[in-house]
Amino acid sequence: MSLLILVAVLILALASITLEKTVPAMISFAMMMFLLGLYYLLLDEKLLGLLQIFVYTGGIVVLMLFGITVIGEEFPPAKARGWAIVAAVLVAAALTYLLLVVLSVPKVDTTAVTQQASYFSQHYADLVLIFALIGASLLYGSMKMLRFLRCKASDHV
Amino acid sequence: MFEIQLIFAVALFSIGLYGISSKSDFLRIFFALEMLLNAVILMLAVSAQHLNLAQNLSLAYMVIVLATLEAAAGVLIFMIAHKVSNKIEPDGFNVDRISR
Numbered sequence: 001m002s003l004l005i006l007v008a009v010l011i012l013a014l015a016s017i018t019l020e021k022t023v024p025a026m027i028s029f030a031m032m033m034f035l036l037g038l039y040y041l042l043l044d045e046k047l048l049g050l051l052q053i054f055v056y057t058g059g060i061v062v063l064m065l066f067g068i069t070v071i072g073e074e075f076p077p078a079k080a081r082g083w084a085i086v087a088a089v090l091v092a093a094a095l096t097y098l099l100l101v102v103l104s105v106p107k108v109d110t111t112a113v114t115q116q117a118s119y120f121s122q123h124y125a126d127l128v129l130i131f132a133l134i135g136a137s138l139l140y141g142s143m144k145m146l147r148f149l150r151c152k153a154s155d156h157v
Numbered sequence: 158m159f160e161i162q163l164i165f166a167v168a169l170f171s172i173g174l175y176g177i178s179s180k181s182d183f184l185r186i187f188f189a190l191e192m193l194l195n196a197v198i199l200m201l202a203v204s205a206q207h208l209n210l211a212q213n214l215s216l217a218y219m220v221i222v223l224a225t226l227e228a229a230a231g232v233l234i235f236m237i238a239h240k241v242s243n244k245i246e247p248d249g250f251n252v253d254r255i256s257r
Contacts, residue, residue: 006165013169016188017176029188036195043206048214051221052198056191060228064187067232071239084178092171099163 005039022068030061162203170196183235194224
């Protein structure tokens, strides 16, 4: 039952991003949020499930509907971009690999600092690499943004 | 079961990532942002259930609060962007026109 709900959540998530019409996309988004809340209730996390249903299905969807009603414009159809699909699949594969590697690490009770360091380098080196890559790309992006803003400021002067 | 649930959360995260990087319009980017946050909440709730980490649940509540604030700010940005540039795609949004 819970797996069925999760499969339905994924299908509705895809539908809300790829559907061309705005209102069906909004309905599938609301259904997705409701099913996630239901899933939390099944997991016996009652407060989280109720919060999910009230906040997302009740509040955020109504807020979005309000925005769409105020703008009152037909939205353009969703564009399928190849590189976006490839990037999403790559990130999913990397995250799945990392999660499975981290979860399969046996738990040991090591107290010595040297043991802890070797344990960390053996099992979590991949995580450090990924975080270093993310940090480097963020640094690169912010430097590019700074340069762009400086160019804009000099254009105004 | 725990790994399968985590894989579902990762799949939801990657769908949200696809929605953000495909740059279709503000509404879909907004949906995708909510999906990213919901994938994190799902991961936290599942790990709280299986690993008995109660602090993960409090983190999940915090993420829900953050998502609510982000939704309110997002709708505002969405409406200002439409008013300034008459477009609902981020490609046509010009930041310079806000400061004038």
